[in-house]
């Protein structure tokens with residue numbers, strides 16, 4: 179671990195007094211390993227010696243770090259590897275669920291998708307999560323992680339926070355998990371420590387205020403803002419929350435937390451210190467918007483890609499369970515939740531929507547090639563495709579996009595499963611198979 183910067187040590191001493199030494203010691207220790215199970219896919223208890231994360235019913239610590247890349251269950255979206263402090267958002271389940279069954283959540287800074295996958299699990303069936311990532315290069319991993327998680331009521335966008343300002347009052351919940359100076363991640367991320375300086379903290383604090391102000395109009399009056407960072411300093415945390423309260427118009431929502439959890443309460447939020455909790459450094463505050471949203475004149479985007487409704491009685495309707503409307507865009511078929519179809523059309527007019535609903539498949543001539551995301555969707559209709567359950571070595575060969583042989587008669591699209599968990603499709607051609615796993619997702623690790 180590189181040397182901890184002296185001005186950072188001093189800022190910790192200002193914040194914590196004598197306790198700063200304990201925190202610095204914790205930053206020199208190994209980081210705990212934790213995962214969060216996907217309720218839509220599997221029962222918990224896949225690893226030996228799991229211990230629960232106190233604030234997240236689906237979160238567990240593992241006694242050691244397994245070779246996650248070599249576990250097909252990870253690729254099938256049975257769990258997400260996430261540091262435990264960030265799982266605290268699970269505590270907001272009752273508040274989110276009280277916002278109605280068409281609740282819309284905007285996760286503004288979403289890649290790689292840890293909190294998006296958690297929020298997707300809090301949504302009521304008619305709700306929608308919009309997961310946004312401003313950087314196109316990072317949006318790819320967000321798309322992949324959300325596809326593997328498999329929640330159908332999700333859209334992924336790639337926009338600057340300001341672009342959301344035109345969607346006046348459209349969201350009930352806004353999560354700003356802000357880009358920050360990363361002080362709480364120093365033991366995981368040496369680059370964050372190298373980049374740290376007092377000037378960088380100020381730069382981050384200003385950027386965070388611009389992000390909040392840019393998207394603020396998208397949150398409806400009475401809606402919830404969840405503001406979080408993985409840093410300790412006051413400027414990026416309490417001071418920014420107070421600025422949001424005073425300048426943008428919001429009031430705190432107080433949470434009642436058991437003292438045994440070790441989460442500290444600060445002026446304007448809740449702090450996770452690695453010497454007090456088993457997790458990384460984290461700050462979170464929940465606010466209710468008190469200011470009204472201002473109406474914005476919508477400018478239609480003439481270049482927006484048009485979607486066409488699918489003809490009735492298409493075979494794809496049998497591939498999903500639950501209610502969906504099917505649309506085709508550039509021959510790619512998507513299934514959308516009917517309650518959010520009109521809103522998703524509005525999003526497509528105004529934003530850069532990379533994905534909405536379930537990616538079902540691609541029309542190629544008379545054939546529809548089922549999408550990998552369909553295999554991984556929790557809405558996949560059981561037995562819609564012939565299935566072959568393979569052992570772990572065969573699953574890993576599939577995930578590497580190697581050619582695999584199947585004990586299967588007939589020429590068809592086959593859903594490959596491992597421990598009954600869907601991983602993806604192959605096209606079985608009789609003597610050989612075509613591996614349809616996306617090239618961008620393939621495991622690059624050498625297998626012995």
Ligand code: SAM
Pocket residue numbers: 264286287288289290291292293294311312313316338339355356357358385389
């Ligand atoms: N929420 C994510 C999760 O739980 O997996 C982590 C988000 S990370 C702390 C912050 C994200 O903000 C990064 O993906 C980064 O690319 C994005 N970001 C950076 N600058 C930004 C800006 N000016 N506006 C919006 N997002 C930005």
